[in-house]
Amino acid sequence: MAGIVGKVTWKAMTGVIAIPVGIAVSKSIAQVWITARPDNPPRRPTDPNVSWGDAAGWAALSAVGVAVGQLITTKGATTLWRGLTGDEPPPLQEKVQTSARRQARANRRISTRAGKALEQSA
Template identity: 50%
Template sequence: MPGGKFFMKILTLLLRIPIAIAIRKVIARIWAAARPTAEKREPNEAGVRAGDALAWAALSAAGVAAAQLATRKTAEGTYRVVTGTEPPPPPPSRAQKKAAKKEKKQQAKQDAAKAKA
């Protein structure tokens, strides 16, 4: 489908908002259940305990990862339903880009060594 990447970006953007709101509410409920007496959780708040700040950071990070995964999977499913085709692949991660760059550099070194020989 022409413009498939653009359509996928639009779907992802539209789905990200309600999914983020839902995940934020779930995280708040989990926090309230796990630490009902902890009023402060942000690291920059005065009087916050280190354990509470670390637990909040871990819970928040898990929520961000869950929101990203849910957004991508929901957008892919919606793309399939709307277009009847497979969605475009996700963009490469930083680690994938770094590995590809390293591999390209090693290949260039090997090619240079073969040219010398």
């Protein structure tokens, strides 16, 4: 799959994977909080009744959860994409193409400089 169809399919696939992952991560974060602390997690850390320590702890735990959720979603979607299509997903294809273009430009610069150096030495 290439072009716009591949990109739309990729976004739909990651969205479908992200929903259950997000639910599981949210429940896991709450369970970790309850295991570590006897009280319920502060759902609104900006509430004046929530201590700074609880607010900061909840924010840090939530940030870790978001990062893990994104990792699971991206890796899962990439594995599924490769299994279904046999190709790299669109974001990785774009990175490979960009890298190849950069390498080609660098090679052209090097060969141009080498040619000029040879002309000057002759």
